[in-house]
Amino acid sequence: MKWRMGQPELKAGSANIMADDTNKKNIELSLRMQTVADMVQPGGRVCDIGCDHAFVSIYLVANGIADHVIASDVRTGPCAIARENIARWGMDDRIDLRLGDGLDTVKPGETDSIIIAGMGGILITDILSAGKTVVDTAKQLVLQPQSELEHVRRYIHEQGWFITDEKMLVDAGKYYVVMSVDVGESSRNEEKTNDMVRAGNDRNGNDRNGMDATGNDIAGIARSENDRFAHNSDLQEIYFKYGRRLLESHSAVLKDYLEDRRRSLVNIISGLEHAKTDNARKRCLELRHEQECIERALELI
Structure with missing residues (x-):
């Protein structure tokens, strides 16, 4: 240096x-x-x-x-x-x-x-x-x-x-x-989320009275999205695993990571399938679930 x-x-x-x-x-x-x-x-x-x-x-x-x-x-x-x-x-x-x-x-x-x-x-x-x-x-x-x-x-x-x-x-x-x-x-405060969604939509050309370009209530949409997140355990798991902000911003680095991890899992699972132990079978199930989560996350990106 x-x-x-x-x-x-x-x-x-x-x-x-x-x-x-x-x-x-x-x-x-x-x-x-x-x-x-x-x-x-x-x-x-x-x-x-x-x-x-x-x-x-x-x-x-x-x-x-x-x-x-x-x-x-x-x-x-x-x-x-x-x-x-x-x-x-x-x-x-x-x-x-x-x-x-x-x-x-x-x-x-x-x-x-x-x-x-x-x-x-x-x-x-x-x-x-x-x-x-x-x-x-x-x-x-x-x-x-x-x-x-x-x-x-x-x-x-x-x-x-x-x-x-x-x-x-x-x-x-x-x-x-x-x-x-x-x-x-x-x-x-729930309004915190609504404000952020509203601000983001403003950048997309919506007005500042809480309505989008077609007259839809943005705050209502935000509440609907929050409810969907709270009650959709599958989506919630994806957000917790990989980061809602990263997914919503279409992070290129996250995409690279998910694709790298997906390739690695194929090899790991292949090796475990040859092991006939209960632990190996249990681990295979866990990794196959991770594969499913990765595919869902890649769809969101």
């Missing part, structure tokens, strides 16, 4: 942080972490749980996305490196580094957006449950689960929260999903 002369080197990590001639800090994150940073709602207070070396925290402050960041990690080693990086960039007054487990380091009302990235899905939901009093006073979650995506989406739905955006990407040959979750009071 190359650094320009006279610039602080960000220690022990893959982020590339430089200052140009106008002294504006230009920070290059990995595509995965850049997607995480881009999801953060600007202008608020952020806490980054599992901050590692504080790359994202520094980026958010340097680029004016966050007014203040709580950077927290449970490991002393990364925290020590993060402290050095924060000091190098003169951000001690804007980034509050804390050592502790999950949201235990954050008080209710201290943050607007909560970032939890690079952890397993079950660990993420455990952190959110343990820190529920903090989450209840926040507005947004930015989550990047490494696994158990279906579990995370079901958990969000059960809490009455609302996934407002979801991105799937490939970074260093691996698939990742990043989601923005509205945890404010509006996420518990």
Whole structure:
């Protein structure tokens, strides 16, 4: 990695942080972490749980996305490196580094957006449950689960929260999903969904009085879609498995992932069919069901 002369080197990590001639800090994150940073709602207070070396925290402050960041990690080693990086960039007054487990380091009302990235899905939901009093006073979650995506989406739905955006990407040959979750009071209001559908239809040429071009009631359509989602368990399962936002946005990356997975399943099932054990037969049934879900998802894309 190359650094320009006279610039602080960000220690022990893959982020590339430089200052140009106008002294504006230009920070290059990995595509995965850049997607995480881009999801953060600007202008608020952020806490980054599992901050590692504080790359994202520094980026958010340097680029004016966050007014203040709580950077927290449970490991002393990364925290020590993060402290050095924060000091190098003169951000001690804007980034509050804390050592502790999950949201235990954050008080209710201290943050607007909560970032939890690079952890397993079950660990993420455990952190959110343990820190529920903090989450209840926040507005947004930015989550990047490494696994158990279906579990995370079901958990969000059960809490009455609302996934407002979801991105799937490939970074260093691996698939990742990043989601923005509205945890404010509006996420518990059915009108939130209706407003989003209405806004989306406005972009398609409908008027702003809740009617589409043919005179149909958009809010009524939204309620109908919500009812269809709530009562159609098959469709609900597809959304939880692969992400409603990704499917509705016709994500090309998700399509590639589904096609890759479909090819892999053919080989896996073929191998299991030669094993005559009860476990192998049970696993075959599970994978055939996954094949059916993939075909349904590809139809939706």
